[in-house]
Amino acid sequence: MIKAVIFDLDGTLLDTIEDITDSLNAALAADGLRTYTAAETKLFVGSGVKTLLERALALAPGGEGRYDSVRERYLREYAARSTVKTRPYPGLERVLEELRAMGLKTAVLSNKPQGDALKTAGHYFPRAGFSLVVGQREGVPVKPDPSSLLAMVRELGLRTGDCLFVGDSDVDMLTAANAGMLKVGVLWGFRPRQVLEAHGADYLVDRAGSLLEIVKELNS
Numbered sequence: 001m002i003k004a005v006i007f008d009l010d011g012t013l014l015d016t017i018e019d020i021t022d023s024l025n026a027a028l029a030a031d032g033l034r035t036y037t038a039a040e041t042k043l044f045v046g047s048g049v050k051t052l053l054e055r056a057l058a059l060a061p062g063g064e065g066r067y068d069s070v071r072e073r074y075l076r077e078y079a080a081r082s083t084v085k086t087r088p089y090p091g092l093e094r095v096l097e098e099l100r101a102m103g104l105k106t107a108v109l110s111n112k113p114q115g116d117a118l119k120t121a122g123h124y125f126p127r128a129g130f131s132l133v134v135g136q137r138e139g140v141p142v143k144p145d146p147s148s149l150l151a152m153v154r155e156l157g158l159r160t161g162d163c164l165f166v167g168d169s170d171v172d173m174l175t176a177a178n179a180g181m182l183k184v185g186v187l188w189g190f191r192p193r194q195v196l197e198a199h200g201a202d203y204l205v206d207r208a209g210s211l212l213e214i215v216k217e218l219n220s
Contacts, residue, residue, distance in 0.1 A: 002218050003158055004131070005099055005211070006149065006181075008167035009110035009117055010045060011189030013092055014124055017042055018085035020078065024056060027073035033060040042190045046169045048111040048142040049074065075113070082116055088124050089188050091208030096128040098212055105156055107132040109149055111142045111171070131156055144174035149181070164218075166211065173199035184214060 010016045017038045024044075025035035036044075036056060044055040053071055057063035063070075099106055107130055110117040117135030121128070132152050136142050143149070153160055165176035168189020176183040177200055185196030187206040196204060203214050 001162065002104065002164055002215050003162040004105040004107065004153075004156055005164045005166060005215065006107045006109055006152060008165075008169070008172045009108050009112055009121060009135075011168035011191070012089075012166055012172070012186055013108070014086050014088055014120060016082075016086045016120070017045070017190065019081045019083075020045060020052075022085070023074055023077035023081050024052070026077045026081075027070045028056065028060065030073050031066050031070055033057070033063055033066065033070070045190060046111065046171045048136050049113060078116060082120055083123050086120060086124065089186075089208065093125060093128070095208045095211050096125060099215070100129055102215070104215065105131045105158075107152055107156065108134065109143065109152060109165075109175075110135045112136060143171050144178055146175055146179035149175055149179045153179070153181075164215070168196075170195050170199040173201050182218075184211065 007013050021036060021038045021041040024041060028035050044052045053067060053074060057066060096106055106128060108121050112135045114135035114137050118133050121130060121133045132155060134148055134152055141147055153163055160179055160181045163181055164184055165181045166184040166186060168186045169191045173183050173185060173196060182202050183200060184203045184205060185201035187193055187204060205211060
């Protein structure tokens with residue numbers, strides 16, 4: 001019996017790539033470093049800010065030793081840009097409302113810094129009624145380590161078998177697998193079908209409404 005659906009944020013609930021790209025490029029350009037397209041930036045995201053910047057700097061001539069300055073600027077730029085071009089993926093606001101109407105809890109687990117996760121989830125889904133929104137916090141391992149996901153399940157008063165985890169990346173599928181949780185891969189996000197299949201997605205969906213169908217099927 002599914003009692004909660006826990007979502008990744010970037011690439012799953014929100015299309016954030018333009019704001020991330022603009023923030024990254026502003027931070028890199030300030031240090032005279034190369035910038036990236038949104039398509040290139042998609043390959044860097046998913047494992048938190050540290051990995052995003054390390055991947056970008058590794059391909060930027062002269063990027064060695066610039067991590068600290070670029071990180072400081074990136075965090076400042078993203079705080080200012082996080083709700084400029086970002087948009088919810090179609091149909092998800094309705095799905096979140098219907099899940100609540102069905103009596104399910106909803107929550108968010110992101111590798112985005114905690115403050116940014118709270119800000120963007122609250123800004124774009126003000127009526128979602130998330131039980132928890134958890135982002136990256138100092139000293140806590142990021143996904144695919146399952147520690148935060150398992151802690152969320154305990155805080156919700158549930159078991160892993162009561163929950164679905166919904167994400168768009170290999171990191172998300174591995175996180176759910178490491179927690180022993182059913183995995184739903186969305187095909188509108190930052191990684192292709194092949195990546196989700198290769199990392200063990202139990203379900204693949206190409207429209208938001210399919211999430212409701214999966215829940216109803218499992219609870220029938």
